[in-house]
Amino acid sequence: MGKSRVLQASITGDLKKDFEAFQAQTGMNDSDAARDLLTLALRIKLNTSEDDRPSNRELLEEIYRRIRHVSTNVNITHTEVFSGANFNNNQAAASERRKAQLGTTDKKVDEFLEGK
Known part of the structure; x- marks a missing residue:
């Protein structure tokens, strides 16, 4: 092991406040907390942009978008198929x-991810 x-x-x-809050949550001393945070920050900052794999954020955004789509479709399906006649008549x-709802959902997801 090197020096x-x-x-x-x-x-x-x-x-300083954030660092102290992190220490309170983890129970770490100054050295351990700084080492832990520096390790995390370097792992994030040194992530090469040449990597073609989607980032964790991109994956989570896509998962969030799909969950919102599924939720939208479930709500519409519940409304439209309350009876068999409605389903056939309103297909x-x-x-x-x-x-139209998926477009609206996409817009809402984009706004959320942009911090609006």
């Missing part, structure tokens, strides 16, 4: 409504 490197950095304001209208 360890000692780092020093002063922290103030919100960063075409339900298809158009579903397409």
